[in-house]
Amino acid sequence: MDTIEQLKLAKSASRKLSKSSYKDRNEALDLISKELIFSKERILAENKKDIELGKKNNLSSALLDRLSLNEKRLSGMSGSIEKVIAQPDPTGKIIKTWKHPLGMNIQQISVPLGVICVIYEARPNVTTDAVSLALKSGNAVVLRGSQHATYSNKAIVDAIHRGLSKSKLSSDVVQFISAKEREESIKILEAVNYVDLIIPRGGEDLKNFVLKYSKIPVIGAGGGTCHLYIDDSAKEKETLDIAINAKTQRPGVCNAIETILVHKDIASQVLPKLEVSLKLKNVEILGCDKTQKIITNVKLATEEDWYKEYLDLKVSVKVVDSIEEAIEHINKYGTKHSESIVTHDTSHAKQFQEEVDAACVYVNASTRFTDGEEFGFGAEIGISTQKLHARGPIALEQLVTYKYLINGEGQIRS
């Protein structure tokens, strides 16, 4: 079908969906979740085709890993839908209600956005996360997946449509657009009359492409150049635990740290131990000149390194004179994602949380917790590093807008 025709179907289905009951939407999600499990053999078989093609096309092992499904991952996807079902309804909430002096009642209520388009790379679980969050929040969803996941996505969307056909919702609320030429994507990005929000989920290239061409509002998940600052009051065990976890538990994700800042008064004590722990995990260390004087075999970090999101077993280390210098460094080089301080000075904890400009600011905990599921949101469609509308994990509450309902008895303005 023609792309614009699909968008029109989504828009028209979204109008009915916005009036559907919470119960009907939850029931549809439950049917979808079950259908995924029923269809497991077919989905896994189709996924194998993508994997084989991916190998032929020399996709990296990291990409192949994200792309590949197995029984456990598929139950995880189904389980995520169940977690979204368990969340409260984000729509129809009365945010505020008051009376105008002339007597009209004014209500500010949460309502669905309409049609959400998710453009994403080869991760089949995004398909189900996007669908569950969108439908739960009363939005139709347009899925524009990667060409590398075409077989998997088609099989998953087929299961979703089978689930929907048994529900009270129209199957049109989920539109799948297979990867086509670039011009076709630009058509979507310009369809202001049919799509209300674009969410690119993938690397910086995808995000920049979307921002360049979109005439529709975009919530972009940016990269994460995250930091851990080790204050002079930090305790050793916590410091080492958090640093190693934030760097190595899953280095390829956006909420892993890329730089460790250490207060000068504690540097000579903590850095050698940190070096041992990091090297045990095969982490390559780059450092400032002061770091180089404390631990050996450390390459000098360049100005460019401080901006870098390594997404790898690699970390840059900088010795700072004060918490102020640490905060300034973070606000300059960070991407406003997740930042953490290890400290036992409550005034430093407060200062750090107040002055660091980021979506999530941690005290004595790993940055790895920035995640929709960890935050208890059921799932997420990415993590926003922008400040408007959605900051941090993008989940149900970020997929609604509000409107004002004003009820009068003939009032006019004088």
Next chain:
Amino acid sequence: MDTIEQLKLAKSASRKLSKSSYKDRNEALDLISKELIFSKERILAENKKDIELGKKNNLSSALLDRLSLNEKRLSGMSGSIEKVIAQPDPTGKIIKTWKHPLGMNIQQISVPLGVICVIYEARPNVTTDAVSLALKSGNAVVLRGSQHATYSNKAIVDAIHRGLSKSKLSSDVVQFISAKEREESIKILEAVNYVDLIIPRGGEDLKNFVLKYSKIPVIGAGGGTCHLYIDDSAKEKETLDIAINAKTQRPGVCNAIETILVHKDIASQVLPKLEVSLKLKNVEILGCDKTQKIITNVKLATEEDWYKEYLDLKVSVKVVDSIEEAIEHINKYGTKHSESIVTHDTSHAKQFQEEVDAACVYVNASTRFTDGEEFGFGAEIGISTQKLHARGPIALEQLVTYKYLINGEGQIRS
């Protein structure tokens, strides 16, 4: 001073401002409000220069009216600041707080955006509205005014800076950039490191220019093609009162109506009376073919007319078969601003409010109430017709974002 230098000053001042107390910000606003009154003679004298230049440059009388200040308008501007002072602090609010299963405390709190840049046309009152709303919400503000208001804006900003110099806030929190060439504006729109939000306040041309060049998030106040739908259950007096008020009380503003939709069963009864009332106010009527059969001397409305924001004593009238047709017309031709139904059928009222996709949906009241002051927000920096972040009047609550503060005791992710 160089524009980028001014933006840097604003960014750096915004960091301190975000930590200032509510009391200090209110005190600064009060000093600014007083300083406006102290400086009244100078401001009015400078405003005269703009008016004289405007006449020479053949500005329209509507533009000259918006540009011109007098003692009453100046007290109004000062009074608006006092209304903003009376509003609650939008920052530091705990939106949500909960515990992670591992024991960390997670708080979602409201925080200032940082630096807001308002680009606006020749309306000096926007200068003080923007400053009061920005400072109250803990944001620094960059004012980029129109060349036609340069003398007035400079005099007003001087007064604002004098007020700030007596306060505990830095004068750098308000930066005024006089109108320069287009290239200079583009520089601002690309300064992602120094500006967090752009608000264009003016016509569609300004908005489109900003949307085209901005790399910074934009909240755009779009035009208002607003409608009044007269249901078959509408009562006559209310209908006429609301129609006349919404069309003629101030036809040049965005929340005035441009189209009246009338149910076919009531059309022959209500349209002749409406015609008399509208003609008394010198309103030109265009209509569909059915309208033409009921009232005479009505030009045929073209497809283009239904999209038009006349901003003038002109209205298009269409007879519809049902409330569904009215809603469909509004969702197709409207700009998602303000829409109203006159009805005494509660199920129609509900259906209209649910299905019309707009910032403000009225039952039995004039659309002219869509306004920050009327809504009790103190002031506004425009009315947003987009759905992300801000919808309807843009006031204090729309000028903040949120961040998550996570406090742990060494928690790591397994």
